[in-house]
Amino acid sequence: MSMDRREFLKIAGISSILGLGASIASATDPIWQRSLTPPQVGPNKEALTAQHWAMVIDMSMFKTEEDFQKTISACHTIHNVPDFKNPDGSVDIKDQIKWIWKETYEHSFPDQENPYMEERLKEMPFLVLCNHCERPACVRVCPTKATFKRPDGIVMMDMHRCIGCRFCMAACPYGARSFNWRDPRPFIKDENKEYPTRTKGVVEKCTFCTERLAVGKIPACVEAAPKGGMFFGDLSDKNSEVRKLVETRYTIRRKSELGTGPSVYYLIGGNDHA
């Protein structure tokens, strides 16, 4: 088919008009206007809010194994965290899912390990969890924005978007993320019917109990910890308990030299020490 210049310009003109018309029509199509915005949606009235949620953990208050187990299981039961055990009772490290767990000093603070140091500290077990970093490495690497930083400082997971690539696990310097290699459902002893489980193929971690903050409760671990063991609050609020603790006592953070800005602070001295 041959076409002269005039014919070509006519067709080009008509097509562009049609194209513009279509784009206007699709812009007014309700399907693009459906995402929910205030005032139709809003947070719960009783929700706890902050600029920068942070946690202070006083390790000297965790005296017995039971103190640790109580705190850990408070978290793991309400969040339906599976306990993978093989039929013979052994556990494959690879399968293990943990939101909050017990770790040795040298694994928690590899940067602070001196050849000779206070025996008490060297032997001290630590309670570790996601640090909800100010500059989270996991969020930078996530290709689907399944993990993201909320305005209140919490590093949150959107399980619906996670494709299980595990970049975040490689990026996280704290090992705070676990991958579901197997279907977790059969390994959850008592399901909390008010919280979802996860499925095979997604990464999960501590969320600072966003679902509890939304109804005005503090995180489950803080509630279950021995008295004075864990504190939770708004670090940007000058009058908050956590801010005062951080300002008046000597605290350490895990691998802060990496520049991630962890929001979990550890008190190691006990009252008489600091």
Place this chain on the structure above:
Amino acid sequence: MKIYNGGPIIFGLVVFLGLATFPFYYNIGKANPKPEPKTDTPAIQEWEKQYGKKECVESKAYMRAEHMQLLNNWRDSVVRDGNRQYISNTSGKSFNMSLQNDCMHCHSNKKKFCDECHNYMAVKPYCWDCHIQPQEKEETKS
């Protein structure tokens, strides 16, 4: 026009057509019953007593056509924006956006509510891979 090996070819075609259209012959006259989702759970009856009528978050027609879109929007709103309260366009009532705790609180009959249509339409939403479905008693077929 002459077809080489016409006999076997035509025989093959007839067999193929017979197999390909077999599902249609097989199901002729056996119309699948129309799905009839049930909304007669205790929680809904309770609601009806209290407010005088059955009502969902939005109108029945809207829910029927758009519930997937609504659920997607709820999901994004809750998980990503932390907004958990939804104000209905229809009734102005406020709802807690939660599939597991709110939708299924009323619609505790997943089998007769969700699955009824989803099975008919052969759609398999993966909600229940993670979200825990309400426990239902095994219904005895009469």
